[in-house]
Amino acid sequence: MNERSRSLSSLNLLKSQDGYPIERKVIEASGRLGSLYDASTDNLIDRHAVQKVERKIPRRRSICRLLLGDQSKDLISFLKDIDFDDAIRQSICLQMVTPNGISRLIEYNQPxxxxxxxxxxxxxxxxxxLDVTAHQTNRIVAAPSLPTEATHMITKILWGFEVLCIIQILKNEFANPVDRLLHHICDQLQDNRIPVKLSSNDRQLINQLNNIIVYGSETCVNQSNISLLTVLTRIQDWQKDSNVHQPLIYTMQPLRWLYNNPQFDVPCTFPRPDNPHTARIENVINRINNQITDLGKIFLNLPTN
Known part of the structure; x- marks a missing residue:
């Protein structure tokens, strides 16, 4: 490929109509359109907000899932079932972000x-x-004037709220009627049939479920020991109250695609030595190494016969 062809190819790459977006399930909900984000640590760098935005109502408003427990899986694996991708789950595992909302599932301390x-x-x-195009985003929001650790800018936000109820069924013979009830509830929520219709027997059964922990958007779930019936009763009010709605998913474009600026030519930069996230990663790595060492000693001391 000659130099002219290579240049044209690079130009076409940068001017991809859709850009090179990444999505992240939201942990820190204070980000707004135009906010800068470090995708290597999943942290907001600033909380800039742009007023000139486009809006629409999602075609699909409600999503509901009922998942079964599995003692062979760790808690971080269950986050994948509720749309936390590998990157954000890795950031949670490495303690680069502080769990909020439903990501607090990893704090659950029951079997x-x-x-x-x-x-x-x-x-x-x-x-x-934001209606952004390659190398022309400065028409909407100015590029960072100082060097930044940010790799991306938030260009799309899905707003709403979410709730995760963890229910422990205390007796095996109790499982089938509870599962039928939960499927009945889930079907109604999935179809956005609000308020959820429950019979007197349903309510009686729900009241017997007294080992429930609830995590959710902090604007609607401020304590984890509320009942399932309370959650179901409040969903309709939460839907109508825009003050409850928070960012659920950030979609972000790389700064090097958004701006024609030499400082963004490198996809990402090495963190500063004083970056606190680096220290946290090192602590986790050291703890894992110590555990491996301890396991090695245990195996060496096992009897041979």
Whole structure:
């Protein structure tokens, strides 16, 4: 390929109409359109907000899932079932972000087994986005004037709220009627049939479920020991109250695609030595190494016969 062809190819790459977006499930909900984001650590760098935005209502408003417990899986694996991708789960594992909302699932301290149920509900209120194009975003929002650790800018936000109920069924013979009830609830929530219709027997059964922990958007779930019936009763109010709605998913474009600026030519930069996230990663790595060493000593001391 000659130099002219190579240049044209690079130009076409940069001017891809859709850019090179990445999505992240939101941990820190204070980001807004135009905010800068470090995708290598999943942290917001600033909280800049742009007023000139596009909006629309999502075609699919409600998502509900019922998941069964599995003692062979660790808690971080269950986050994958509720749309946390590998990158954000890795950031949670390495303690580069502080869990908020439903990601606090990893703080759950009870055993997960065949009698555990996860009822997940997400309501998508609206989408907002910036109409950005390659190397012309400065017409909407100015490029950072100083060197930054940011790699991306938030260009689209899905707003709403979400709730995760972790339910422990105390008796095996109790499991089938509870599962039927939870499927009945999940079907209604999935179809956005609000308020959820429950019979007197359903309510009686729900009241017997007294080992429930609830995580959710902080604007609607401020304590984890609320009942399932309370959650179901409040969902309709939460849907209508825009003050409850928070960012659920950030979609971000790389700064090197958004701006024609030499400082963004490198996809990402090495963190500064004083970056606190680096220290946290080193602590985790050291802890893992120590555990491996301890396991090695245990195996060496095992009897040979």
């Amino acid at each position: 997960i087994d065949e009698n555990t149920r996860f009822l997940y509900y997400s309501y998508r209120a609206r989408k907002e986005w």
